[in-house]
Amino acid sequence: MSEPGQSAPATADSPPGYADISPARRVGLLEVAFARVNYGFGAMVVVSLPFIAWYAHLGQDPLGLVLWSAWYFVGFWGVRGLYRRYQRACVQDAPEAVLRRWSPLIHGVALVYGSSMAVPPLLTAAHATFEFQLLYLVTIAAIVASNSVHASPVLSVFRCFFLSGWGSVTLLVPYTFPDHWHYVMPLALVYILTILRHSAISLRFFVQNVVLQEEGVRLAENFRRAKEQAEQALYDKNLFLTTASHDLRQPVHAMGFLVASISRSNRDPALDGALADLRQSVQSATQMFDALLDLSRIESGRVQISTEAVDLAGMIANVATLFREEARDRGLALRVRLPPGPAVVMADGTLLRQALNNLLHNALRYTRRGGILLTVRRRAGGWRCEVWDTGIGIAMRDGTDIFSPFFRNEHAWDIDSAGHGLGLAVVARCCAMMRARHGFRSREGRGSCFWIQPDAAQAAAPLVVPRSLDPPPPRMLPQWSGSCLVVDDDPLVRSAWQTLMRSWGLETTCVESGSQALRLLESGLRPDVVFCDQRLRSGENGFELLCELLGRLPDARGAMISGELDSAELAEAQEQGYLVLRKPVETAELQAVLGYWLPAPAAGSPP
Known part of the structure; x- marks a missing residue:
């Protein structure tokens, strides 16, 4: 077995073992084993009471069994005090120091706990009935089976208890069962092999769970560090762009x-x-x-989101005014079609304007002839902003990528090599932040229609009308x-x-x-x-x-x-x-x- 403070990594050919666990986790497993030993001392006090009463009922002097029960009672409180000191040491001392100081002591307590189980057979073998001895043997077997599950996180502690306890009881079988020992002894020996095998399986289960926990903690820590590094890199990039802009x-x-x-x-x-x-x-x-x-x-x-009631008609007119001159320079007709009444939606005015600006930029860039239409239409109980163009169009197979940063389809490179594929990505992010729906329809070579549909406005919402510039005079x-x-x-x-x-x-x-x-x-x-x-x-x-x-x-x-x-x-x-x-x-x-x-x-x- 490895030294208490050391750890050897598992190889690819062998499953992880106790030595592969970090010292801090081993301290936790040792605490589980120590708590079980402490509980066992108290349990033996309760177990002893029926046997004392039965032995007295058989007309025998129960003083020896009473002293044996008192020994466990005193041991329970003594071990309880040690257990509390161990818990304080776990908080105050380094894991390696805790293992080095407390591991031998806990092994010794387990040895005393187990070996004391052999006292009743020694005291009662010549005076108790076969049924009395058999029931005691079965009771000890049940206690051992329980400990094989709960105390086996530290297998060496369990073996100290098991070999000193069940081993001593097994050695006394010929003395305890003088007429039946040749039947009982094989069963006791088989039980030793079974429990040792079961405890080894339980240990593997505990160790694998602990290793998985440590791996989960390690992955979580790696994820946290990677996330912090990514956030710092993003912050540095944004700070540079903002400062240098x-x-x-x-x-x-x-x-x-x-x-x-x-x-x-x-x-x-x-x-x-x-x-x-x-x-x-x-x-x-x-x-x-x-x-x-x-x-x-x-x-x-x-970006701070400020949702308010926005008049789409005023915003569309404002956006069209800013781009009308560029459309004329490109030889394109820029038309606006608005509903006769108010068209009010709930949106962040700045983000909505930003998205519409990018859609109109995109339409102008990829339209060689014809024109652009900005319109507001009633759709599904709300209002939808649509930007139509007679440009190169988009293949529907690109529909899942068109709103991704830096994506441009093959025809976009032919008509304008200066683009960078960022405009529609900004539109998608703006809509996501406003929780507005967006999409497009297109026929390759015929043109496209991009649309944004914010949430419908409440009837009582105060209306924010975007300030619009007067349309410029005819081309001059x-x-x-x-x-x-x-x-x-x-x-x-x-x-x-x-x-x-x-x-x-x-x-x-x-x-x-x-x-x-x-x-x-x-x-x-x-x-x-x-x-x-x-x-x-x-x-x-x-x-x-x-x-x-x-x-x-x-x-x-x-x-x-x-x-x-x-x-x-x-x-x-x-x-x-x-x-x-x-x-x-x-x-x-x-x-x-x-x-x-x-x-x-x-x-x-x-x-």
Whole structure:
């Protein structure tokens, strides 16, 4: 047998044994065996009482049996005290120290417990009847059988008890049964072999259960560590994307403005194709940033769900306004069909708008000719938002994968190699968080219909109507009158702002800090529109600066420009009704905002 504190691993050819169990588990098994020995001392006191009474009834002096019973009674309380000390040691001492100190003692107690069972046959063999001796032998056999189940977690403890107890009783069989020992002795010997075999089987059962428990604990701990590592990796990734999003978006933001202004002033038809490709590349990069950061924000669990009654008609009109210019650039018709009455659903307005934006982005990207239809229809007692297109369509065999991140079917690569397969994954995550149903119907080569159906609104729910921009005028180059103030600490971005806004007919002043902007206001500058970057290198709070500037310009309109997904400043700005434009700002979105805020130039003014 192994030393108490040691452990040897099981091999592939042998089943796990007692030595394969950790010291802490062996301490637990030893406690089970010790508790059974303690219980056995008390049980023997109860067992002795009928035999004392029977022996006295036979007219014999029961004093020896009484002393034997008293010995077990005293032993019960003595062992009970040791058992409590053992339990305290299990809590206070290391498992190896407990095994080293207590294992020999518990084996000795088991030896005393078993050997004391041979006392009654020695005292009563010459005076008791055959029936008395036989009943005592059967009683001891029953006690031994019970111990073989409960005490065998530590087989050596059970064998100390069994061999000293039943072994002594078996050796006394010729003395106890002088006329029948040749019948009783073979049965006693067979019983020894049976119990030893049974105890070994019981030990294997205990050990296998303990090994399975340890394996379960180990797997649970490995799972916990892997889960923590995965969560930490996800947190680090999301933290990096959130922190770096501002700097990553800055050059794309400036590039989009520069491409738009160059396209406006270009007079060389040979450059039209290159500028269109460049504009498409900027849009693809913008959409990639949006989808990747949206997915990151959703997976990080930082999105707070706020379910409210949302007017689908207003939201659809708002989304269509933002994408109408892009549809025109692509030569596609963007139509909206709304129900005559209110269409109210219970949803998170931000997530629903995000999902619809991604569906419309997807429809525009994969539609070469024809158009897009946004509609709201009554379905199954609720309202369903549908986005129809006349694009390349989707094979139904891809239906289970189409909403997975980074999945794109073979035809998608042919029509647009700049996609990343994230848009529909964001739609699926948004719908899952809102508990809204979603799906699609498609005919390959003919077009698709993607739909979202949130829960129906309660009749008494307060209605939230999304603020919608006025639809832009018919297709024309934007030209407004007025002046604009831009606060941004990036010189490349300031140059892009100035170039683009001047191409649209706006007098534009760009500064890098709030102090410069305030000095210009003190010198008499009165802009009609103020755009303020959220994060300025001077450490100024972009939202506080915007509030101060608009406070000094009561007739001006303003918006925050942010490269972040969410922050306390953005949440506060949106709660107070301020417009927040996310970098990279698309020129179509900026045109829609300016068309809503600024008047058209007066008749006869220079173009």
